[in-house]
Amino acid sequence: MNFLQPSTWAEALAMKAAHPEALPIAGGTDVLVEINLDHNRPDTVMDLTRVADLAEWATEDGLVRVGAGVTYTRIIDELGDRMPGLAMASRTVGSPQIRNRGTVGGNLGTASPAGDAHPPLLASDALVELASASGTRRVPVRDFFTGPKRNAARKDELIAAFLIEPATGPQTFSKVGTRNAMVIAVCSFALALDAGRRRVRTGIGSAGPTPLPAPEAEQFIEGELDWDGRQPPSDAAVARFGELAAAAAKPIDDVRGTAAYRRHALSVMARRSLGWAWQDYRVGWA
Amino acid sequence: MKVACTVNGAAREADGVWEGESLLYVLRERFGLYGSKNACEQGECGSCSVFLDGVLVCACLVLGGQANGRTIVTVEGLTDASGLHPVQQAFVEAGAVQCGFCTPGLVVATHDLLQRVRKPTEAQIREALAGNICRCTGYAKIIDAVNLAAGRT
Numbered sequence: 101m102n103f104l105q106p107s108t109w110a111e112a113l114a115m116k117a118a119h120p121e122a123l124p125i126a127g128g129t130d131v132l133v134e135i136n137l138d139h140n141r142p143d144t145v146m147d148l149t150r151v152a153d154l155a156e157w158a159t160e161d162g163l164v165r166v167g168a169g170v171t172y173t174r175i176i177d178e179l180g181d182r183m184p185g186l187a188m189a190s191r192t193v194g195s196p197q198i199r200n201r202g203t204v205g206g207n208l209g210t211a212s213p214a215g216d217a218h219p220p221l222l223a224s225d226a227l228v229e230l231a232s233a234s235g236t237r238r239v240p241v242r243d244f245f246t247g248p249k250r251n252a253a254r255k256d257e258l259i260a261a262f263l264i265e266p267a268t269g270p271q272t273f274s275k276v277g278t279r280n281a282m283v284i285a286v287c288s289f290a291l292a293l294d295a296g297r298r299r300v301r302t303g304i305g306s307a308g309p310t311p312l313p314a315p316e317a318e319q320f321i322e323g324e325l326d327w328d329g330r331q332p333p334s335d336a337a338v339a340r341f342g343e344l345a346a347a348a349a350k351p352i353d354d355v356r357g358t359a360a361y362r363r364h365a366l367s368v369m370a371r372r373s374l375g376w377a378w379q380d381y382r383v384g385w386a
Numbered sequence: 387m388k389v390a391c392t393v394n395g396a397a398r399e400a401d402g403v404w405e406g407e408s409l410l411y412v413l414r415e416r417f418g419l420y421g422s423k424n425a426c427e428q429g430e431c432g433s434c435s436v437f438l439d440g441v442l443v444c445a446c447l448v449l450g451g452q453a454n455g456r457t458i459v460t461v462e463g464l465t466d467a468s469g470l471h472p473v474q475q476a477f478v479e480a481g482a483v484q485c486g487f488c489t490p491g492l493v494v495a496t497h498d499l500l501q502r503v504r505k506p507t508e509a510q511i512r513e514a515l516a517g518n519i520c521r522c523t524g525y526a527k528i529i530d531a532v533n534l535a536a537g538r539t
């Protein structure tokens with residue numbers, strides 16, 4: 101096995117261009133499991149933990165640009181006010197040891213349909229910044245997941261960062277699992293209200309080949325909500341929102357749950373999420 | 387490859403480390419520090435918990451090469467030769483140890499918690515120790531031990 105250890109971002113991109121087969125490693129919470137259990141024996145690994153740029157975040161043109169190497173613990177501690185949905189999801193990831201080391205960049209790299217960062221990134225219309233020695237591009241996260249554990253990055257590209265608009269309304273994240281900690285989601289649901297633009301955005305996890313948005317549910321409920329008067333939506337509208345969210349999922353039966361259970365749980369989570377978020381909007385959002 | 391780092395205050399070096407080798411393997415098999423336990427090698431049990439540059443991590447999920455030049459504190463480094471660390475003493479007194487395999491990881495994770503939160507609530511204790519699995523005790527005495535240690539530090 102070859103071990104590459106770039107110390108700058110430019111060096112990392114040059115190494116990736118020269119060794120497109122190199123497997124990047126950040127927190128290692130996915131990669132080391134594969135190596136330890138012998139599920140994967142990469143020829144070359146490239147350690148990104150020396151690249152200081154990747155562990156930084158900054159505000160840029162009204163967006164927060166968060167380096168791919170920022171850990172869940174730091175997102176919770178440093179960015180919880182600006183991205184409450186992602187922070188809430190981060191709190192459900194693994195254990196303190198995993199959150200201290202694991203990164204959103206790694207979650208995006210693995211692109212598991214169950215990755216907990218993905219639903220809130222979808223609900224925030226985040227952008228993923230991909231970079232190579234020949235340039236940089238920003239891909240809407242809705243186009244980033246191309247299949248189970250597959251993403252839009254080319255072989256010569258690395259994930260540089262994700263970009264998110266600071267919350268413009270209440271955000272929620274819910275996750276169904278067998279325990280309160282250390283669980284892969286049976287299914288999960290993220291919701292973001294965009295009070296200024298009067299938009300509702302969603303993200304579904306672990307109930308399809310990729311993380312998914314629920315656009316029909318979004319469009320339906322945007323038209324139903326009383327944005328000015330802030331009165332609660334009717335029970336019928338909330339129920340319909342739940343149905344449409346569940347209908348957007350493409351779940352399968354697997355060891356963690358059945359497709360039918362996942363659809364049911366999603367409709368419940370979507371209904372409740374809307375209730376929580378709307379209550380926050382009514383009492384707290386300027 | 388060569389791995390050189392500071393472990394429990396001392397400079398340590400190992401040659402011939404396989405590039406896919408975990409920090410846990412380096413600590414145990416190359417440096418002879420058997421306090422950090424290997425139970426799952428997949429981040430699930432926490433028995434390999436150590437501090438890497440002051441941050442609580444699972445040593446089984448860190449590549450040896452990633453630890454190059456870094457500072458590591460293992461359970462052996464929490465106390466000097468003078469006796470037990472207050473967290474260790476509390477685990478003994480509360481009867482929070484049965485087979486003892488999970489204990490080093492729990493001691494390190496508890497140490498991390500009490501550094502951040504002086505008097506944690508039960509919910510905070512449970513959350514902080516959620517990544518440390520014990521197959522023997524049923525956790526009640528472990529929580530007693532954390533409370534005992536918190537009362538003394």
Ligand SMILES: Cc1cc2nc3c(=O)[nH]c(=O)nc-3n(C[C@H](O)[C@H](O)[C@H](O)COP(=O)(O)OP(=O)(O)OC[C@H]3O[C@@H](n4cnc5c(N)ncnc54)[C@H](O)[C@@H]3O)c2cc1C
Nearest residue numbers: 126127128129130131193194203206207209215216259429
């Ligand atoms: C015990 C345990 C519990 C877990 N619980 C959860 C959970 O609750 N929810 C959840 O979503 N996940 C969970 N995970 C999975 C894992 O922690 C996450 O997917 C995490 O986000 C991975 O981040 P990392 O930095 O450790 O990635 P790594 O393991 O370092 O890398 C993961 C993948 O991303 C690629 N990669 C990393 N950085 C980059 C980059 N900058 N550019 C391009 N590719 C890159 C790597 O090549 C690799 O393919 C758990 C894992 C363990 C071991």
Ligand code: FES
Nearest residue numbers: 427429431432446
């Ligand atoms: S051996 Fe590292 S977490 Fe179990």
Ligand code: FES
Nearest residue numbers: 484485520521522
């Ligand atoms: S005392 Fe045996 S595993 Fe905890």
